[in-house]
Amino acid sequence: MKWLLSLGLLLASLGIQALPLVEKQRFDLASFTTQSGAVLKKVSVGWEAYGTLNADKSNVILITHFFSGTSHAAGKYHDSDPAPGYWDAIIGPGKAIDTDKYYVLSVDTLANANAFDPNVITTGPASIDPATGKPYGLRFPVVSIRDFVRVQKALLDSLGIHKLHAVVGASMGSFQALDWAVAYPDEVERMVSVIGAGQMDPWTVYGLERWSDPIKADPAWHHGDYYASGQPREGLNKALAYIIYDASYPDGFNRRYPAPTDQAPKVDIDAGFASVKALASQAALRAKYQDANAILYLVRASQIYLAGYEGNLEDNLKKVTAKTLFMPASHDRLLVPKMARSTFETLKKLGKDTQYQEIDGPWGHLDGLVSIPSQAGVLKAFLAK
Amino acid sequence: MKWLLSLGLLLASLGIQALPLVEKQRFDLASFTTQSGAVLKKVSVGWEAYGTLNADKSNVILITHFFSGTSHAAGKYHDSDPAPGYWDAIIGPGKAIDTDKYYVLSVDTLANANAFDPNVITTGPASIDPATGKPYGLRFPVVSIRDFVRVQKALLDSLGIHKLHAVVGASMGSFQALDWAVAYPDEVERMVSVIGAGQMDPWTVYGLERWSDPIKADPAWHHGDYYASGQPREGLNKALAYIIYDASYPDGFNRRYPAPTDQAPKVDIDAGFASVKALASQAALRAKYQDANAILYLVRASQIYLAGYEGNLEDNLKKVTAKTLFMPASHDRLLVPKMARSTFETLKKLGKDTQYQEIDGPWGHLDGLVSIPSQAGVLKAFLAK
Known part of the structure; x- marks a missing residue:
């Protein structure tokens, strides 16, 4: 500074x-x-x-x-x-x-x-x-x-x-x-x-709906009453990952994230891919100052959109x-x-x-x-x- | 008959x-x-x-x-x-x-x-x-x-x-x-x-990963040990909806599902869209005989795929x-x-x-x-x- x-x-x-x-x-x-x-x-x-x-x-x-x-x-x-x-x-x-x-x-x-x-x-x-x-x-x-x-x-x-x-x-x-x-x-x-x-x-309404899913599925969400108990962080981070993914295109995405040459996922059902983890980290960074409920409201505002x-x-x-x-x-x-x-x-x-x-x-x-x-x-x- | x-x-x-x-x-x-x-x-x-x-x-x-x-x-x-x-x-x-x-x-x-x-x-x-x-x-x-x-x-x-x-x-x-x-x-x-x-x-690996998410997020999943307690039905149905959606294209999808003229979602954050419900019903029908864990294993088999x-x-x-x-x-x-x-x-x-x-x-x-x-x-x- x-x-x-x-x-x-x-x-x-x-x-x-x-x-x-x-x-x-x-x-x-x-x-x-x-x-x-x-x-x-x-x-x-x-x-x-x-x-x-x-x-x-x-x-x-x-x-x-x-x-x-x-x-x-x-x-x-x-x-x-x-x-x-x-x-x-x-x-x-x-x-x-x-x-x-x-x-x-x-x-x-x-x-x-x-x-x-x-x-x-x-x-x-x-x-x-x-x-x-x-x-x-x-x-x-x-x-x-x-x-x-x-x-x-x-x-x-x-x-x-x-x-x-x-x-x-x-x-x-x-x-x-x-x-x-x-x-x-x-x-x-x-x-x-x-x-x-x-x-x-209908296509876009569903695409947007999917951004709400991980937030609502997070047990920390409590139907939106989480301001005292803490954000549904996992759901929010996942929602952000979906947003980044859905806003991307294979050509750019594949240049940015590592190819799936990971060995652990071939032998361990619980193991994950480096590319998935990299996207999750990026999403978590972007979600840092975000509010999970606000995502739900913006999803809804977008879903009901009609010019006029x-x-x-x-x-x-x-x-x-x-x-x-x-x-x-x-x-x-x-x-x-x-x-x-x-x-x-x-x-x-x-x-x-x-x-x-x-x-x-x-x-x-x-x-x-x-x-x-x-x-x-x-x-x-x-x-x- | x-x-x-x-x-x-x-x-x-x-x-x-x-x-x-x-x-x-x-x-x-x-x-x-x-x-x-x-x-x-x-x-x-x-x-x-x-x-x-x-x-x-x-x-x-x-x-x-x-x-x-x-x-x-x-x-x-x-x-x-x-x-x-x-x-x-x-x-x-x-x-x-x-x-x-x-x-x-x-x-x-x-x-x-x-x-x-x-x-x-x-x-x-x-x-x-x-x-x-x-x-x-x-x-x-x-x-x-x-x-x-x-x-x-x-x-x-x-x-x-x-x-x-x-x-x-x-x-x-x-x-x-x-x-x-x-x-x-x-x-x-x-x-x-x-x-x-x-x-x-990486693009396709993540697209597949998303089919696993709702299953793993369902509290009934119990890290795969649900055969006595009952399937993570909600997560499984949602995974199937994602599969149908991701395998579709806007032109066909928009012909099949109703346009978002629903009024309730404009005033009630908990209300849903007819098109989302219709896809959920179709998914639940297809998921009827499916096993949630099997979806995870097929996701993985596909993610690690390389001809050879x-x-x-x-x-x-x-x-x-x-x-x-x-x-x-x-x-x-x-x-x-x-x-x-x-x-x-x-x-x-x-x-x-x-x-x-x-x-x-x-x-x-x-x-x-x-x-x-x-x-x-x-x-x-x-x-x-």
């Missing part, structure tokens, strides 16, 4: 300017009624921003985050952070989402998975229910993609922002982005859906006035490209201004994060059009 | 000949040493055959079964059976695997999943350990694809069959088929790998003298076509007589069963060449 601070001073003394550090901010709502009809007495979410808001507040790009993500889309909180926000490769000065032009804002969702991350502010099942003074657990209401959008809208209203140059999100973030374009068509000028979909199908929340997709898409861009990953096994394509095709059929560009790469769904720089030009041009 | 018998009589009276009924037969070995070095004092497996063995025993086709399968590849045991064996569409008089020409034989594997199916004979973790008089449980040794092959070889030897016109298998059956061609090159003239692979990779059992694939494939045909399913998500293709390409590079033909269809891995009739001509021609 000391050493890194010295490095910062050294760089400064050499005239190498570090980017401004990112600051987490807090937004509070005294009361919020969910789509499911529950009244939450106090809702708080974290947010952060990069770039400068112009005078008429017309240069705002909202970034909506994915399932396991947070509002930390770009930059660093401290010079010593090991890595910047997840989309730092495309958000920054001169980058595809150019912070020299745009004021880029990102918000933690309700029931954010990373409830215990000190950089995350969220209201979810791990939050204290003012009515009981104890964590909600499963007494927390079902929340939806629309609820996430409505909290973001309340934050933007509080900032006097009533027009989005664009809303851009990956995966579960794409659900929010498209729902924004349906819910508030007058306020969204452009929408970018990265590795996304317009609605759920209710009704049918085609009718809902008629409301869209934003220019739209769909960027699925060619090898996505989690949200298969067909889902984005059919939404794009429906918009096209409805005569809307819409674009489609696949992201190629060896990582499947994760290419929405790791391989998106290969399509930075398309994204940049779309935001300028 | 009475009605169906009457139907049989009616058909007979009209001169419509029913096919001869299939009979399950039993093969016993007094002692068998597994590749893992354990000695099993008594091994029994079931087998069945269709067609007639010719005088010089040169018309034998061996069918090796898939993970959830049994030796019941074709025909019916009783006129009243609701469905015939799994590949009945391609095995029978005049069909791709023509029982007018070939004597088609199929054998239950060791540790067969359907240990409690009255039509299955297998030695596995649910069998009585002669040393203790109790079921083996996890004291059963790790068994491998090579062990399955060696039991089949012992059966064929006992029948005086020393040459296979072909060995044909789907999925885990393809592992046995290719391992046959490596282990006994002088006895295998043709090998057909349907929805198969030459070896495992040890060494490296390319060296092992040098031993193959059989003509080979690889038939992966284009949309297979479980054993991705690339696995069959790379094995085919290695054989080709080695100058072997090998063919490659994908099976298209909406069901992914399951197209190896449901859509294979579309490639019956390719299969038939290969068997005649």
Whole structure:
């Protein structure tokens, strides 16, 4: 730490300017009624921003985050952070989402998975229910993609922002982005859906369901009442391993994990594979600040997703006035490209201004994060059009 | 039942000949040493055959079964059976695997999943350990694809069959088929790998591992000692649901299961989706006669699979003298076509007589069963060449 601070001073003394550090901010709502009809007495979410808001507040790009993500889309909180926000490769000065032009804002969702991350502010099942003074657990209401959008809208209203140059999100973030374009068509000028979909199908509902299984099967889960006794750590870690696996693709995965040349599993039914253990370790690391119940709520929010929340997709898409861009990953096994394509095709059929560009790469769904720089030009041009 | 018998009589009276009924037969070995070095004092497996063995025993086709399968590849045991064996569409008089020409034989594997199916004979973790008089449980040794092959070889030897016109298998059956061609090159003239692979990779090892998870997470599992207390039914049913799901493809799956228009999940975190329940019911039906521990042993046998059992694939494939045909399913998500293709390409590079033909269809891995009739001509021609 000391050493890194010295490095910062050294760089400064050499005239190498570090980017401004990112600051987490807090937004509070005294009361919020969910789509499911529950009244939450106090809702708080974290947010952060990069770039400068112009005078008429017309240069705002909202970034909506994915399932396991947070509002930390770009930059660093401290010079010593090991890595910047997840989309730092495309958000920054001169980058595809150019912070020299745009004021880029990102918000933690309700029931954010990373409830215990000190950089995350969220209201979810791990939050204290003012009515009981104890964590909600499963007494927390079902929340939806629309609820996430409505909290973001309340934050933007509080900032006097009533027009989005664009809303851009990956995966579960794409659900929010498209729902924004349906819910508030007058306020969204452009929408970018990265590795996304317009609605759920039985295939994806089951794929998501499987992420809940190991948590619910863990005896430490206690139907969600574990905040005093300790998290269902084994179930949570396994859920995270499933998430990483389902978001991957064989080509990338097989490059990263060791081939099954293990000898012990050939003679011992209890022995395990090095590759399975390596994935488990990676998952445990990512699960460190996560809340098991929050995973269940995000699974549910995703499962009940339909752009427009209710009704049918085609009718809902008629409301869209934003220019739209769909960027699925060619090898996505989690949200298969067909889902984005059919939404794009429906918009096209409805005569809307819409674009489609696949992201190629060896990582499947994760290419929405790791391989998106290969399509930075398309994204940049779309935001300028 | 009475009605169906009457139907049989009616058909007979009209001169419509029913096919001869299939009979399950039993093969016993007094002692068998597994590749893992354990000695099993008594091994029994079931087998069945269709067609007639010719005088010089040169018309034998061996069918090796898939993970959830049994030796019941074709025909019916009783006129009243609701469905015939799994590949009945391609095995029978005049069909791709023509029982007018070939004597088609199929054998239950060791540790067969359907240990409690009255039509299955297998030695596995649910069998009585002669040393203790109790079921083996996890004291059963790790068994491998090579062990399955060696039991089949012992059966064929006992029948005086020393040459296979072909060995044909789907999925885990393809592992046995290719391992046959490596282990006994002088006895295998043709090998057909349907929805198969030459070896495992980290991706597939993890995909298989996930089928074990719900069983091991079920408190009723008791580290495999449940034969007195009752099966880990919930874990077993869930494992079967995972197997069905992973063997499917969105197109077919979404046609079969209801779209997520359920209202309860939008307001109740404990509510479930009709599609998830429908898959669970289907899985429970298929799991009815299955043994949870057997699933763990088949997962392991598959995870440690390498054609040739040890060494490296390319060296092992040098031993193959059989003509080979690889038939992966284009949309297979479980054993991705690339696995069959790379094995085919290695054989080709080695100058072997090998063919490659994908099976298209909406069901992914399951197209190896449901859509294979579309490639019956390719299969038939290969068997005649």
